[in-house]
Amino acid sequence: MDKSEKLALSLSGLLLIVFFGALMYAAAAEDLEVPTCITDMDPFTTDTLFQTSEDTYELHMIARMWAFQPSTIRLPVGSTVDMYVTSQDIIHGFKVENKNVNLMAVPGAINYVRVRFNEPGEYFFACHEFCGAAHHTMAGRFVIEESVDEPETIGG
Amino acid sequence: MSDYSFRFTKSSKYLNAALIIIPMVLLFIGIYGGLMQTLFRAGIIQSDPFVGGDYYKGLTFHGVLNAIVFTTFFAVALGNALIPYSLKKPLNTKVAWASGILMLAGSVLAAIVILMGEATVLYTFYPPLKAHPGFYIGLTLLVVGSWVAFFNWIPMYLEWRKENEGKKTPLAVVGMMTTFIIWLVATLAVAVEILFMLLPWSLGLVDQINVMLARTLFWFFGHPLVYFWLLPAYVMYYVFMPKLAGGKLFSDMAGRLVFMLFIIFSIPVGTHHQYMDPAISSQWKLVHGIFTFAVALPSLITAFTLAASLEHAGRKNGATGLFDWMWKLPYFDKEKWFFPFLITGLIIFIFGGIGGIVNASYSMNTIVHNTAWIPGHFHLTVAGPVLLAFLGGSLYMVGQFMGKKIRFKGFAMISPYIYTIGLLIMSYGLKVGGLMGMPRRTNTGASYANPDSVLYQPDWVAYIDMSVIGGSIMFIAVVIYLVSFFGTVFSKSDSTEEGSVVTFPISEPLHDEPSTWLRNFKPFIIILIILIVLSYTPVIYDVITTTYDTSLPYSPNSPVPLR
Numbered sequence: 063m064d065k066s067e068k069l070a071l072s073l074s075g076l077l078l079i080v081f082f083g084a085l086m087y088a089a090a091a092e093d094l095e096v097p098t099c100i101t102d103m104d105p106f107t108t109d110t111l112f113q114t115s116e117d118t119y120e121l122h123m124i125a126r127m128w129a130f131q132p133s134t135i136r137l138p139v140g141s142t143v144d145m146y147v148t149s150q151d152i153i154h155g156f157k158v159e160n161k162n163v164n165l166m167a168v169p170g171a172i173n174y175v176r177v178r179f180n181e182p183g184e185y186f187f188a189c190h191e192f193c194g195a196a197h198h199t200m201a202g203r204f205v206i207e208e209s210v211d212e213p214e215t216i217g218g
Numbered sequence: 219m220s221d222y223s224f225r226f227t228k229s230s231k232y233l234n235a236a237l238i239i240i241p242m243v244l245l246f247i248g249i250y251g252g253l254m255q256t257l258f259r260a261g262i263i264q265s266d267p268f269v270g271g272d273y274y275k276g277l278t279f280h281g282v283l284n285a286i287v288f289t290t291f292f293a294v295a296l297g298n299a300l301i302p303y304s305l306k307k308p309l310n311t312k313v314a315w316a317s318g319i320l321m322l323a324g325s326v327l328a329a330i331v332i333l334m335g336e337a338t339v340l341y342t343f344y345p346p347l348k349a350h351p352g353f354y355i356g357l358t359l360l361v362v363g364s365w366v367a368f369f370n371w372i373p374m375y376l377e378w379r380k381e382n383e384g385k386k387t388p389l390a391v392v393g394m395m396t397t398f399i400i401w402l403v404a405t406l407a408v409a410v411e412i413l414f415m416l417l418p419w420s421l422g423l424v425d426q427i428n429v430m431l432a433r434t435l436f437w438f439f440g441h442p443l444v445y446f447w448l449l450p451a452y453v454m455y456y457v458f459m460p461k462l463a464g465g466k467l468f469s470d471m472a473g474r475l476v477f478m479l480f481i482i483f484s485i486p487v488g489t490h491h492q493y494m495d496p497a498i499s500s501q502w503k504l505v506h507g508i509f510t511f512a513v514a515l516p517s518l519i520t521a522f523t524l525a526a527s528l529e530h531a532g533r534k535n536g537a538t539g540l541f542d543w544m545w546k547l548p549y550f551d552k553e554k555w556f557f558p559f560l561i562t563g564l565i566i567f568i569f570g571g572i573g574g575i576v577n578a579s580y581s582m583n584t585i586v587h588n589t590a591w592i593p594g595h596f597h598l599t600v601a602g603p604v605l606l607a608f609l610g611g612s613l614y615m616v617g618q619f620m621g622k623k624i625r626f627k628g629f630a631m632i633s634p635y636i637y638t639i640g641l642l643i644m645s646y647g648l649k650v651g652g653l654m655g656m657p658r659r660t661n662t663g664a665s666y667a668n669p670d671s672v673l674y675q676p677d678w679v680a681y682i683d684m685s686v687i688g689g690s691i692m693f694i695a696v697v698i699y700l701v702s703f704f705g706t707v708f709s710k711s712d713s714t715e716e717g718s719v720v721t722f723p724i725s726e727p728l729h730d731e732p733s734t735w736l737r738n739f740k741p742f743i744i745i746l747i748i749l750i751v752l753s754y755t756p757v758i759y760d761v762i763t764t765t766y767d768t769s770l771p772y773s774p775n776s777p778v779p780l781r
């Protein structure tokens with residue numbers, strides 16, 4: 063094998079190892095993970111939001127043609143949300159603007175992510191899997207405010 | 219291995235010309251759909267002015283015709299050309315025609331039900347959206363037809379190996395066989411999905427379907443699908459390009475190693491499309507992620523080998539100094555119109571490759587999954603290097619098999635450059651829009667880009683408009699190309715006796731090592747099977763044990779199930 067070829071091959075391998083190491087670091091140190099199997103949650107058919115500790119909420123969200131239930135979630139700054147998502151009909155999905163939240167909502171399965179909102183503002187999300195004729199109208203948002211008397215959900 | 223000609227039978231020439239011309243027409247319909255999509259997304263049109271129907275019907279035929287039909291036909295045509303040519307063995311034309319007819323019948327059937335609006339399920343056809351059974355049957359026929367083409371080559375290959383013991387199989391043959399080995403294994407999964415799940419369910423023989431299982435089988439196929447697109451382009455890069463540039467292939471062994479690595483790693487990676495899915499444990503997603511990084515290696519080797527080959531060509535063309543060789547390549551030589559189709563693709567692939575590594579990067583996929591970034595990315599791969607190499611290859615082959623001189627060479631030569639400019643603009647718009655949260659597969663023109671809608675997202679509009687500009691330039695470039703293509707097809711034949719033989723620009727190697735360990739597919743296929751079992755058993759187990767319900771079929775037009 064040519065010398066330059068060997069060098070190129072080793073550098074390519076090294077580059078990939080460095081990239082991969084960075085991902086492992088992110089997973090270990092920053093807790094950046096991808097969704098996993100959820101086995102400790104019963105299937106649900108209605109959406110709810112409830113408080114589980116001082117700043118922590120549990121949200122059960124249902125995606126359906128063509129709305130998220132709930133579509134607006136109003137919470138105080140500093141809230142952590144345990145989000146469980148499923149679909150009532152066909153596949154949907156969404157990514158929350160400016161957040162590391164991206165979930166597929168698949169019928170017959172529950173998806174989960176934990177997210178914390180440290181900054182006030184509106185966090186928009188749009189359905190990002192084709193779900194039929196009105197797919198482009200299926201959207202929602204988290205509204206995070208300095209003071210929220212009563213966390214609430216709209217559209218359900 | 220230098221310039222030699224091979225006499226194809228008349229029948230196999232007709233067949234190969236047909237396998238190129240018919241999908242070119244379908245590609246044009248598909249690309250027309252692409253242009254309309256950019257207009258829909260910007261709110262310029264609300265329904266298709268010629269074909270009728272909404273955004274999603276257009277998106278379905280765009281994806282199916284361009285990415286599945288056109289690519290499959292071209293891969294088969296290239297194999298039908300290069301395998302007999304390189305092995306100097308005649309093609310069994312009866313079997314080859316049978317394969318072509320199956321593929322054509324299937325594609326036309328699928329295209330008809332899509333254009334009738336009976337299969338608006340996009341090219342991924344995820345259940346529980348249900349298409350007309352004709353859609354599933356059509357895709358099956360297309361795939362089976364491509365298998366038949368492959369089965370036609372296997373005896374030729376084995377016979378040649380027997381007759382030429384101790385000789386290296388020509389690289390072009392290794393590349394085409396690799397392409398179809400991967401294709402065969404991958405399509406087995408989608409055949410199971412279609413024949414045992416989707417088709418009986420769409421016919422009403424089975425009531426319900428496990429959506430996650432179908433989705434997982436689809437992606438078992440879906441990732442190797444991208445290598446099925448890419449590998450014929452790689453064959454042309456390795457085999458044709460060095461010679462077209464006036465040089466030699468830097469390393470023959472690199473080419474062989476690359477193809478074998480693709481056999482091993484291109485399948486046990488499919489779950490990287492399901493990083494954001496439920497019902498699959500993150501540790502298995504990570505395993506698929508590791509293999510995905512492994513499959514990036516052959517592409518990095520390719521980048522080096524091809525650049526080194528081009529440098530060698532540039533120096534032979536008189537370049538001195540460190541970078542001068544870059545300017546000594548036939549970028550604008552009308553007589554070498556094929557070269558621009560390959561070099562533009564390589565430049566685009568730099569961006570495509572980087573984007574691919576971002577997508578593959580496990581947790582980083584959270585930022586991009588299913589956003590407009592994704593179509594931004596894969597137009598830089600399948601609608602970039604792959605499309606351009608296939609267009610160049612189609613024009614070359616149509617000239618060879620019809621015995622015609624290429625007409626409007628200047629048009630052909632310039633079209634890949636124009637296309638590249640348009641593509642970079644469109645993809646930039648899609649990618650940046652995606653990073654801002656813009657979803658893929660979405661008719662933004664009817665909501666997010668419409669100032670009268672409550673969902674209006676003013677920040678996205680500039681990026682949506684960029685894709686209109688870029689997409690229009692791409693479309694114009696394809697039209698310019700088609701002038702040359704159909705100009706050639708419909709020109710008066712100048713077939714003399716000499717014109718009836720076929721020649722391909724086959725490069726000689728600069729470094730030629732024996733690489734005996736890379737001569738046999740068998741060990742690599744065995745490793746592949748082991749890796750598939752190891753990586754997919756736990757995934758399928760997870761999917762089956764953690765889903766709790768199955769689904770009835772739905773139409774895209776109603777939230778109420780069809781049964």
Ligand code: HEM
Pocket residue numbers: 249252253255256259277278280281284285340341342590593597600601605657658659660661685688689690692693696
């Ligand atoms: C004039 C050229 C083209 C234009 C303007 C164009 C434009 C587009 C647009 C706007 C989308 C929709 C993005 C979305 O809503 O997610 C799209 C999707 C797509 N395009 Fe193209 N495209 C072109 C050529 C091609 C070619 C040549 C191929 C393949 C060989 C291709 C393959 C695809 C695929 C597979 C999809 C995804 C469909 C889906 O998500 O279901 N495109 N294209």
Ligand SMILES: [Cu+2]
Pocket residue numbers: 125126127128153154155189190191192193197200
């Ligand atoms: Cu949806």
Ligand SMILES: [Cu+2]
Pocket residue numbers: 440441444488490491
């Ligand atoms: Cu992939």
